[in-house]
Amino acid sequence: MPGVSSLKQCLGCGDRREEIELVRVVNNRGEIKIDPGGxxxxxxxxxxxxxxxxxxxxxxxxxxxxxxxxITDELFNQLLEEINHG
Ligand SMILES: [Zn+2]
Structure with a gap:
């Protein structure tokens, strides 16, 4: 197989996709962040x-x-903003 495949599973729909196609969300010391670079x-x-x-x-x-x-409404809305505009 060419390249290194790094499949991850979406928590929402359960699809397995390449890691780069998915959004990584991290609890980084108590702060929820979207972390595109992993x-x-x-x-x-x-x-x-x-x-x-x-x-x-x-x-x-x-x-x-x-x-x-x-996940409060405020936090959830922030995450949605980030995926819509990021
Ligand atoms: Zn999904």
């Missing part, structure tokens, strides 16, 4: 850069349980 350490999840997947992961409480962080 440099921050901490508990992380991968999601498609789509509102639907973020909402699905939030509705099933998987986002907060995987990140060990309560």
């Amino acid at each position: 440099r921050l350490s901490g508990r992380d999840v991968y999601l498609c850069p789509q509102v639907n997947c973020f909402q699905a992961a939030r509705e099933t409480s998987q986002l907060s349980s995987e990140l060990h962080m309560k």
Whole structure:
């Protein structure tokens, strides 16, 4: 197989995609951040850069349980802003 495949699973829809196609969200010492470069350490999840997947992961409480962080409306909206404009 050519290249190194790094498949990750989207927490929202469950699809497996290349890591670079997904958005990495990290709990970096108590702050939830989107980490496109994959440099921050901490508990992380991968999601498609789509509102639907973020909402699905939030509705099933998987986002907060995987990140060990309560996802408030404010925080969630910030994340959506970042994927829409970033
Ligand atoms: Zn997805």
